Amino acid sequence: MEDLQFLIDHGLSRGADFVEVRYQKRSRTMANVKKGELDSATSGVLEGYGIRALKNGSWGFAVTSLLDRATLLHKVEEAVRLAVSSAPAKTTKSELATAKATKIKAVAEVKDDPKDHSLEEKIKLVLELDKFITEYSNEIASTSVRYDENLVEKRYINSEGSDCYLFDVKPELFMMVIAKKGDVMTEVFEGVCRTGGWEIFKTKDPQAMAKRACERAVRLLSAKVVPSGTHVAILDPELVGLLSHEAIGHTVEADLVISGTAATGKIGEKVASDMVTLVDDGTIPWCAGWVPFDDEGVEGKKTVVIEKGVLKSYLHSRETAAKFNVEPTGNSRAWNYRDIPLIRMRATYIEAGDWDREEIIQDTKDGLVLFGSGSGQADSNAEFMFGVQEACKIHNGEIGESFRGVTISGSAYDVLKSVDALGKDFSLDLGRGYCGKMQIAKVDAGGPTVRCKMLFGGV
Amino acid sequence: MKMEVSIIAEKAVRYAQKLGADAAEAYVLKQKSIMVHVEQGAISNESVQEIGGVGIRIIRDNACGFSHIDKLAEKKVKQIVENAYHIAKASIPDPNNILPHPKPFPKAEGIYDKRIVDFQVENAVEMTKNMLDAALNYDQRVRADMGGIEIRVEEEALANTEGVNVVEEGTFMGVFIWGLARENGEVTSSAGEEGYSRQLDLNVEEIGTTFAEKAVKQFGAKKIDSFEGTVILDFAPAAELIGGTLAFGVRSDNVQRYASPLKGKIGSELAVPQLNVIDDGLLEGGMMTKTFDDEGNPRKRTSILEKGVLKNFLFDTYTSKKEGTESTGNASRRRLGLFFVPSLPFESPPQLIPSNLIIKSGDRSREQLIEEVDKGVLVGRFSGNTELSNGNFSGSVKQGFLIENGEIKHPLIGTMISGNSYELMKNISGISREFKILESRGIPSIQSPIIRAEKMKITGKT
Numbered sequence: 001m002e003d004l005q006f007l008i009d010h011g012l013s014r015g016a017d018f019v020e021v022r023y024q025k026r027s028r029t030m031a032n033v034k035k036g037e038l039d040s041a042t043s044g045v046l047e048g049y050g051i052r053a054l055k056n057g058s059w060g061f062a063v064t065s066l067l068d069r070a071t072l073l074h075k076v077e078e079a080v081r082l083a084v085s086s087a088p089a090k091t092t093k094s095e096l097a098t099a100k101a102t103k104i105k106a107v108a109e110v111k112d113d114p115k116d117h118s119l120e121e122k123i124k125l126v127l128e129l130d131k132f133i134t135e136y137s138n139e140i141a142s143t144s145v146r147y148d149e150n151l152v153e154k155r156y157i158n159s160e161g162s163d164c165y166l167f168d169v170k171p172e173l174f175m176m177v178i179a180k181k182g183d184v185m186t187e188v189f190e191g192v193c194r195t196g197g198w199e200i201f202k203t204k205d206p207q208a209m210a211k212r213a214c215e216r217a218v219r220l221l222s223a224k225v226v227p228s229g230t231h232v233a234i235l236d237p238e239l240v241g242l243l244s245h246e247a248i249g250h251t252v253e254a255d256l257v258i259s260g261t262a263a264t265g266k267i268g269e270k271v272a273s274d275m276v277t278l279v280d281d282g283t284i285p286w287c288a289g290w291v292p293f294d295d296e297g298v299e300g301k302k303t304v305v306i307e308k309g310v311l312k313s314y315l316h317s318r319e320t321a322a323k324f325n326v327e328p329t330g331n332s333r334a335w336n337y338r339d340i341p342l343i344r345m346r347a348t349y350i351e352a353g354d355w356d357r358e359e360i361i362q363d364t365k366d367g368l369v370l371f372g373s374g375s376g377q378a379d380s381n382a383e384f385m386f387g388v389q390e391a392c393k394i395h396n397g398e399i400g401e402s403f404r405g406v407t408i409s410g411s412a413y414d415v416l417k418s419v420d421a422l423g424k425d426f427s428l429d430l431g432r433g434y435c436g437k438m439q440i441a442k443v444d445a446g447g448p449t450v451r452c453k454m455l456f457g458g459v
Numbered sequence: 460m461k462m463e464v465s466i467i468a469e470k471a472v473r474y475a476q477k478l479g480a481d482a483a484e485a486y487v488l489k490q491k492s493i494m495v496h497v498e499q500g501a502i503s504n505e506s507v508q509e510i511g512g513v514g515i516r517i518i519r520d521n522a523c524g525f526s527h528i529d530k531l532a533e534k535k536v537k538q539i540v541e542n543a544y545h546i547a548k549a550s551i552p553d554p555n556n557i558l559p560h561p562k563p564f565p566k567a568e569g570i571y572d573k574r575i576v577d578f579q580v581e582n583a584v585e586m587t588k589n590m591l592d593a594a595l596n597y598d599q600r601v602r603a604d605m606g607g608i609e610i611r612v613e614e615e616a617l618a619n620t621e622g623v624n625v626v627e628e629g630t631f632m633g634v635f636i637w638g639l640a641r642e643n644g645e646v647t648s649s650a651g652e653e654g655y656s657r658q659l660d661l662n663v664e665e666i667g668t669t670f671a672e673k674a675v676k677q678f679g680a681k682k683i684d685s686f687e688g689t690v691i692l693d694f695a696p697a698a699e700l701i702g703g704t705l706a707f708g709v710r711s712d713n714v715q716r717y718a719s720p721l722k723g724k725i726g727s728e729l730a731v732p733q734l735n736v737i738d739d740g741l742l743e744g745g746m747m748t749k750t751f752d753d754e755g756n757p758r759k760r761t762s763i764l765e766k767g768v769l770k771n772f773l774f775d776t777y778t779s780k781k782e783g784t785e786s787t788g789n790a791s792r793r794r795l796g797l798f799f800v801p802s803l804p805f806e807s808p809p810q811l812i813p814s815n816l817i818i819k820s821g822d823r824s825r826e827q828l829i830e831e832v833d834k835g836v837l838v839g840r841f842s843g844n845t846e847l848s849n850g851n852f853s854g855s856v857k858q859g860f861l862i863e864n865g866e867i868k869h870p871l872i873g874t875m876i877s878g879n880s881y882e883l884m885k886n887i888s889g890i891s892r893e894f895k896i897l898e899s900r901g902i903p904s905i906q907s908p909i910i911r912a913e914k915m916k917i918t919g920k921t
Binding site for chain 2: 094123183185186187228264336338379381407
């Protein structure tokens, strides 16, 4: 590996207390088909350095996409100069939690390298899926299918002796189906993204996804709108993932905790039903939330956020860990070299319980069983909302009528307190799409089947 | 003297021709930006970034390929010209893949301010501090989670094999502040305020104060019972629920793909006669204003809704070729907003989106809109989903208030609204004189008034 120590030495010689150098090269290939037309086939590379220097508790950040030695030395100086010059305007001093020097080399386990699959093959994959969807029924009005492949090479070194390397591969497939009958139009999404190679399409078959999406889109055309109000809800693993991420996860990101969220000051308190153990985990190598080390060189850990209903930990960067006097959790992440690391989640999930999914349904007198997630948002007061693709009525343990156009809402911790059944089934399958918080980030989320109470607002 | 970006673009196009491209286009961007970030009530970071990049589109046997890189060096640019050429070879032929010919360009006003060019990082830090101080001094219960300022100077060039060869300089400024208020364990719903300009003329103190005011007004939020009644959509939710839905619906690509519900509806009455919407690529000082769009067609003004009647769809070169009409100059490489964005314009091929979408202001003041309401809800922010293919929306009311007998009663929690944007447009009962320029989902620049609508479904406690 290239010797970058000279950059660290240069920063220290210019008076920095701490210097870190991040190199990142992101190569991205995409093919996007919309209703039979290849909308775009693209490839691109973003490669450069992000350099941070800390001096008397003040950060400076410099960025370059030029890779030559002279530019890099100049950028180190710029980072130190910015740290010094902006110090007077900074009312709070940044401190870093002590972290032992990490030496990690992590390479994504790829069985079937996407590089061995030609661009022609990738275009063919999306075109064929598009064709399958279009021909599924004459009620399919429109389609969109996207292949998106991210290869990321990272190097992280700092003045405390950390030196980490990552090679990450994440292929992604996403599809949208729009069906139409008279004035009714329905939209359904499916997708998959994991760490790995072309083999991820064997674990989740694209054609089966397309078929499921088509069936649902067409079925919902004749479905009624869900009755508004509070109902008992049975969530599938995908929705449990969205709940864990949006409703709970964001409230325990330590940067937001400091400003004040529903989780502020609640460590050690009962915040959920005894059944609930919620985790944010960077160590699962196959999922989209695999983060073996973060962009501050902290090793990815399994962080238990809620244990048997009691709030145990927030998600930290080195800086927030110092403020809370705890160990950093490896959640400080940046999307590109030009981005400053922020506290982000990784794979966020609720641990499985001991009910059979069928048993939960049979045990429910009146309620709704929910399938498939839309997009979600959360508020600082823990009020969240997210879209659900389909809801089916349950009466005396029997699944009945389907409803469409469902949005669920609630106060996250009230919902967690209402959890009274957890399934044995478990999956992490929310790798498609991105989480947005100033920058985008790849995250994953999931859990078992969960029964709880929620507010429904139908269209 | 020719600008560097222009020379790079021309060279890239020539190299593509040499490789055997039937048509080629090079987009070159050089930008310098100063960013100051606020986290947890304090300035946390600032950076100066100088980035240059190139995006190449190549058409060969009617098939199109695109490639990009964040470098301007000749060798690197040649590499991606080759990449784009190979992608075009692997790609699928489509006779509508063409590039525009040169046309007369209009003049774009108010898009360059020398004061922004001369702005230094120290000035940006001071400005951020002023915004923050204004917010935090307004009320000690206010917490600013996040915020920032981005000041940007851009040089863009676009050249293609059909003879388009244009260059433009522009300046941009964007600020935002986001947070909440907190007292005795009560956390309010998140509040935010933002401002955008092409000139160095934003009043950051006012932005800070407005944010703080919004946050503290949410203390004591209460649930209400469900009812059907009046809804007043503040600037942002009006932009999202009316602008966002229309923006998707009038894109000719969505119409051609049957994803838009507006297919065949030109000339139809979509809304009350008070609603007028235009796409104005030449709005003076508009955030998306340029002389040319991102594939080299002139920017234009296009009427979308005139007195509630649907007038036009928006076109780019591809969709206009398909339709046998003219481009409306709506190709853009900026899709995810203009500030603090995860991707820069050279990273994407042009896509069809509105330029500056304008929902025209009405004849009421904000106060009048409220005074005339018997029972209703004021929506400060909408946190929900819209199915763009049909206009159905449903979500939580944020920064909301109950209105009774013409007066604001109390802030709201646990309240949802649902409906359909197209029906809402037919139930509009008032439009404000005041307006604001915003970024909204899928629209980098939208100007919106406050809009009042009747017969809306409001779901509260049950």
